Amino acid sequence: MDINEIYPIRLDKKLRQQAGDLYDEIKAVSYDEELLRARLKHILTSPEYNLYYDTVTEKQIDNTMLNYQNVFAWNKTKQVYRFDDKLWDTIQSVEKVEIHYAVFKLLPFPTFWIDHEFERGFAGCMVNSLDSEIWLSFLKDDVTSYLKIRFPTDENDGETVEELLQEYDVPDWFLRNLRAALNAVIYLCTVEPDVSTTKIELPRTTAPKKTAKKGKKNTLKIGNVGAKAGRIIREYEERERRTSTGAGGAGGKGTAKSPHLRRAHYHSFWTGTAGAKQLIVKFLSPIFIHGESEDIKPTVRQREKKRKNHKS
Secondary structure: OOHHHOHHHHHHHHHHHHHHHHHHHHHHOOOOHHHHHHHHHHHHOOOOOOOOOOOOOHHHHHHHHHHHHHHHHHOOOOEEEEEOHHHHHHHOOOOOOOOEHHHHHHOOOOEEEEOOOEHHHEOEEEEEEEOOEEEEEEEEOOEEEEEEEEOOOOHHHOOEHHHHHOOEOOOHHHHHHHHHHHHHHHHHOOOOOOEEEEEEEOOOOOOOOOOOOOOOOOEEEEEEEOHHHHHHHHHHHHHHHHHHHHOOOOOOOOOOOOOEEEOOEEEEEEEOOOOOOEEEEEEEOOEEEOOOOOOOOOOOOOOOOOEOOEEO
8 A cells, every 4th residue: 555645645745845844834823714814825926935826716725725724634643544345335325314413523533534536536535523513625636625514512403414414505416425425424433333443654744853752653544444344245245146146036135035135224322311411323234134144244324404615
């Protein structure tokens, strides 16, 4: 695996090369969106800087600003998730995200990268949680398309992720990307998701400071999602194909005794008392009905007003 092909790493290198000595200065104001925007606008429209453009649009400034914000946030966790293709396809069979929005409080990390190609060639999705909103940014070279999903602070209103999505007026292709990313995000928020982690030590991008803690490392964490689930689903599909072929095409799904896969889905419930409630989301594995294989462990299901807050 070439880690330099992981998009956030490539983007960080690109921004460092473009900004040069200004990289740390930009980072210093990244906490304030207005300050960051004003600083980038000055840099992008001033000939003395490496980032200078003859002409600059508001959209260029927006994209540049979001790229820096994403990189700065991701560098704090350096977390990447890669899904097994078969598990990915299975969780995408869920059409509506019928889970309470409090699921966003269960994110495994405040910022992470979903390393999977999305519609229109986007290299992946950056997930970034901030207070009462979650940002989903789909990135590819020189193009950023994102949505900030705001959710209520009162969890008693019972609104679901699907109902929140319906508040935004976005193109159909972008809605499909949103659903795909959210299905992946919610799977990662379940109890005991099927994830195995590989850690890779990266070279430092800057010299360690004298005040830096001893032994602190620059570690890339890659979560490989669904290896077991994908394998078992493939085994089932292959067995079903052989059974169907052996029966001359007459056997298989639909009959009471034919082996088949019961669709996976999510189950959520609250624990605790008022003021100390916690949402629990469990992934109910697809299982073989009248089959001999073990249950599959991890996959999907979920619940759906229109706010114009989408940028592309």
